[in-house]
Amino acid sequence: MSHSNISIFVPHVGCPHKCAFCDQRTITGENDIPHAEDVRRICEQAIGQISNPQDTEIAFFGGSFTAIPRSYMLELLEAAKPFVGDGGFKGIRCSTRPDCINSEILSLLKDYGITAIELGAQSLSDKVLGANERGHSAEDVENAAKLIRAFGIELGLQMMIGLYKSSIADERHTINSITELSPDTVRIYPVVILENTRLAELYRSGEYRTFDLDTVVDIAAYALLKFYDKGINVIKCGLHASEFVERDMVGGFYHPAFRELCEGRIYRSRIESALASAGISSPRGTLSFEVRKGCISKAVGHRRENIDHFASRGLNIRFTENDTLPLYTVKLQ
Numbered sequence: 001m002s003h004s005n006i007s008i009f010v011p012h013v014g015c016p017h018k019c020a021f022c023d024q025r026t027i028t029g030e031n032d033i034p035h036a037e038d039v040r041r042i043c044e045q046a047i048g049q050i051s052n053p054q055d056t057e058i059a060f061f062g063g064s065f066t067a068i069p070r071s072y073m074l075e076l077l078e079a080a081k082p083f084v085g086d087g088g089f090k091g092i093r094c095s096t097r098p099d100c101i102n103s104e105i106l107s108l109l110k111d112y113g114i115t116a117i118e119l120g121a122q123s124l125s126d127k128v129l130g131a132n133e134r135g136h137s138a139e140d141v142e143n144a145a146k147l148i149r150a151f152g153i154e155l156g157l158q159m160m161i162g163l164y165k166s167s168i169a170d171e172r173h174t175i176n177s178i179t180e181l182s183p184d185t186v187r188i189y190p191v192v193i194l195e196n197t198r199l200a201e202l203y204r205s206g207e208y209r210t211f212d213l214d215t216v217v218d219i220a221a222y223a224l225l226k227f228y229d230k231g232i233n234v235i236k237c238g239l240h241a242s243e244f245v246e247r248d249m250v251g252g253f254y255h256p257a258f259r260e261l262c263e264g265r266i267y268r269s270r271i272e273s274a275l276a277s278a279g280i281s282s283p284r285g286t287l288s289f290e291v292r293k294g295c296i297s298k299a300v301g302h303r304r305e306n307i308d309h310f311a312s313r314g315l316n317i318r319f320t321e322n323d324t325l326p327l328y329t330v331k332l333q
């Protein structure tokens with residue numbers, strides 16, 4: 001079933017923090033904060049244009065929605081609520097910080113038709129959260145996630161790869177901990193170091209040394225596969241293209257086809273495993289593999305990098321489609 005969001009950005013307002021990686025106005029690309037009349041106008045326009053409002057949610061993204069002044073949050077929710085329900089949109093989703101969730105807030109949000117909450121978890125390592133000045137702990141993430149689930153609200157978790165002081169072991173710990181929390185959705189963002197952030201200072205001083213792109217792709221590929229195996233929907237992998245990000249980026253990992261890179265990496269390792277299982281240690285010539293229908297381009301890799309990778313070892317690989325195979329599976333013919 002296709003799902004879409006009517007995104008309304010609520011930039012930085014109300015957030016008392018300044019996380020080491022965050023320049024919220026750069027991320028959202030919007031300086032003005034929306035008010036009730038903006039919400040009504042956006043919803044009225046969208047409802048006239050969208051053929052499937054029941055598969056669509058109004059989404060308050062961009063900051064810490066539950067930490068904005070209460071009267072402003074209620075203004076936005078009051079404006080959105082009439083557009084939810086019979087003949088309208090499926091619900092409302094919002095993003096917020098883990099330490100800005102409690103039972104009182106969740107009861108209120110539920111009354112206004114909130115159907116999904118996305119928590120900026122970023123890392124489940126207290127060392128990494130502290131180094132990046134998040135101002136909350138891994139336990140806060142776990143408690144908020146459990147409470148959201150207990151209220152019957154869809155849970156989304158957002159993680160960042162390659163934060164300051166994070167090791168490969170920390171990344172794996174975060175991925176495994178997120179998997180245990182069983183969110184409905186996950187967003188995976190490799191760190192993009194933006195101008196006017198603490199990370200930019202640390203990066204320029206040489207104190208913050210980032211992973212190389214290959215390592216980040218390996219970590220994200222591990223995450224994609226782990227979440228897929230547990231039935232967790234990865235709704236984003238890599239930052240979306242934005243002139244603001246490209247203009248203000250001073251380092252880190254922005255690639256317009258990041259998910260494609262990661263999925264290609266998964267298929268490469270699956271091909272290696274299929275060869276090992278068949279006892280083929282020094283493959284030569286041409287071999288064919290079956291992949292799920294519609295997945296040949298993922299298996300071939302971004303700019304044919306898997307074809308080139310195996311060709312450099314003397315092996316030509318070919319793919320055919322097999323309707324019965326699951327995603328990320330390859331079968332040697």
Ligand code: SF4
Nearest residue numbers: 015017018019022063
């Ligand atoms: S809590 Fe969110 S909005 Fe606030 S500084 Fe951190 S990342 Fe930015």
